[in-house]
Amino acid sequence: QSMLSQPPSASGTPGQSVAISCSGSSSSIGSNTVNWYQKVPGAAPKLLIYSNDQWPSGVPDRFSGSKSGTSASLAISGLQSEDEADYFCAAWDDSLNGWVFGGGTKLTVL
């Protein structure tokens, strides 16, 4: 029932760069900003990027976000083993009048 679409998996080797996409609609990503989160088992989801491309305090600039039309992307450069986690996107949806989320992308660092 995810309203935003993400690839289920992504992978890369240490030092490489990887991008995770998030596709929505005109009422969600097309009209509002996108936020990205990192989820590690047993821990609370951590905000990585807000308002499409802004960094919360403490998040390294290896993580970057962008948005174009009804799609958004999270890029991770200089992959590290600790980046292995689930990543999900979120946006407000004007039709639902509520939040919608991506299904999550499991990133594996090979």
Place this chain on the structure above:
Amino acid sequence: QLQLQESGPGLVKPSEALSLTCTVSGGSVSSSTYYWGWIRQPPGKGLEWIGSIDYSGYTYYNPSLKSRVTISVDTSKNQFSLKLSSVAAADTAVYYCARTTMDLSYYYYMDVWGKGTTVTVSS
């Protein structure tokens, strides 16, 4: 540093009500700057927003759950709560609470989450 902690029964019987509480530490639910919300993730599925509440008690709910959901805030205990009535197996999920804030352009985002609590609906 703000922390959120979910608490409540881990097992609920079908047709009964699910009740969870989110305790806020390092901040106040009375702040007019924030909204407080609940999100869930059923096993093997994506996240689903349940609803949110502001400091005054104004609520807004996911239309698909609205008839069964009540979110309330207790400023004296610095907590907010979720009640989901008439639960079924499909309500089995990890339930998260989260704070929503806004940026300078008045776009909202959830900035702090709890670790989540697993609720299983089974007889």
